[in-house]
Amino acid sequence: MRAHDGELGAAVARAQQGDEAAFAVAYRLVQPGLLGYLRGLVGDDAEDVASDAWLEIARDLGRFKGDGAGFRGWTATIARHRALDHLRRQRVRPRSSATEQDVLELPGPQSTHDQALEAISTEYALELVRGLPRDQAEAVLLRVVVGLDGPAAARVLGKRPGAVRTAAYRGLKRLAGRLGAESVTEEAPRTLGEST
Amino acid sequence: MGERQSEGGLAGHGPRHALLDSEVEALIVASLVRDGVDAEAERRAVAAFRIARGAGARTARTRRRDDWRPREGRHLGRSLRTTLGVLLASLTLGGVAVAAIGVAGSSDGPDHGPHDGPGHPPVSSSAPRDPARTPSRDGDAGHGTGSAPARPDRPAPARDTEAHCRAYQQADGRGRATDATAWRRLVDAAGGESKVTEYCARQLAPAAPEPKPNRSHGSADMGSAEGNGTGTGHDKDTPARPNGRSR
Structure with a gap:
């Protein structure tokens, strides 16, 4: 799925033989997507959670078997577990900030479609994604941001591929609806109020 | 990740246009994924790698969750084991069957073949019963199938x-x-x-x-x-x- 999967697979294989530079290459190839995924899960704490995940990845690298795409799935699974641990620890401070209402109240760009798209901030996109039901958000992030294929995303989530495909589809439609609606302010409340 | 460049291509769409999946995807990627990594974070990860390497982590056992080889490969491995199990079982059964035939055949003197039938029901009837039973046993695991079918009755x-x-x-x-x-x-x-x-x-x-x-x-x-x-x-x-x- 990703252009660098071949390069990544080779780097991982060399890293498993003890090549430190190859490990750094793998890190640079994987970390951006992983961090994007974690941002969707834990927001601002993504960097910390990613650091924890990489400690585990480095420790267990010898156990891993697979190619570049497999490595993305394996690392995403580890990162996800770290993220869920993190969220569990944080339950005292639930992540209710990303309710749909909050998303609605974020300053959204007006008038035209392309303006809306240009003006969208990371913060805003994040809140949109995090406003999705968890299964939809994760399915979208794993497919789009981490770059996993359907079966791999399903394995990370421990769900059936069909369920994940559906969740990703609904999540994207929902995001599309919100983003599209932002540019048509009159209709926004009704559109956004609907749940798929 | 070529989608990221497609952001600009949306200008022509009308305001009520429902976004395409690819456009949403591009937007998400552009918003959440940043190219480049934090040098300090990378240094920490590499340091962890070095420590693990020093501790001999390379020899660690691969758990089920660490095996991300393509499904076909893993499936092939399993079916190969199953095939070998079946093969082994059938060889064993074949041996039993041949032994049974040998016994029946040798006791069938040229003179009194037909009369011999009733005398040997245990041998002749138990051998054919086994093959039907073996595959179901074989389904869950390839181990032990070689010996199991050999003791029927x-x-x-x-x-x-x-x-x-x-x-x-x-x-x-x-x-x-x-x-x-x-x-x-x-x-x-x-x-x-x-x-x-x-x-x-x-x-x-x-x-x-x-x-x-x-x-x-x-x-x-x-x-x-x-x-x-x-x-x-x-x-x-x-x-x-x-x-x-x-x-």
Whole structure:
């Protein structure tokens, strides 16, 4: 799925033989997507959670078997577990900030479609994604941001591929609806109020 | 990730246009994924790698969750094991079947083939029953399938002994047709070469309640076998057996 999967697979294989530079290459190839995924899960704490995940990845690298795409799935699974641990620890401070209402109240760009798209901030996109039901958000992030294929995303989530495909589809439609609606302010409340 | 460049391509769309999936995807990627990594974070990860390497983590065992090889590969591995298991089982069964055929065939003298049928139901009926049972057992795991089907109704050693005894009784006198290993085992089981005839008589007695078709032929053979000096002690013993086939 990703252009660098071949390069990544080779780097991982060399890293498993003890090549430190190859490990750094793998890190640079994987970390951006992983961090994007974690941002969707834990927001601002993504960097910390990613650091924890990489400690585990480095420790267990010898156990891993697979190619570049497999490595993305394996690392995403580890990162996800770290993220869920993190969220569990944080339950005292639930992540209710990303309710749909909050998303609605974020300053959204007006008038035209392309303006809306240009003006969208990371913060805003994040809140949109995090406003999705968890299964939809994760399915979208794993497919789009981490770059996993359907079966791999399903394995990370421990769900059936069909369920994940559906969740990703609904999540994207929902995001599309919100983003599209932002540019048509009159209709926004009704559109956004609907749940798929 | 070429989608990222497609952001600008949206300008032509009208305001009510529902976003395409690819556009949403591009937007998400552009918003959440930043190219480049934090140098400090990378340094920490590499340091962790170095420590793990020093601790010999490379030899760690691969758990199920660490195996991300393509599904086909893993499936192939499993089916290969299953295939081998099936193959092994069928070889075992084949061996049993061949042994059974050998026994039935050898006891089928040219004169009285048809009459022999009822005398050997355990052998002929148990062999075909096994193959049907084996595949279901095989489904869950490839292990153990080699030995499991070999003991269907009664323990295999008993049947082996019986088979060897039959072979012995049929073959003896015309030269020893039983192969060396089987013969040695039979001798071991009987407790000595001289006791084989007696031993076999004991072994075969309960298993063959109707030895009639065999007797004329068999006893003639055995008679000559005894004449060869395989032991005279049996003569006292065997008549006590109601079904003693050798005498």
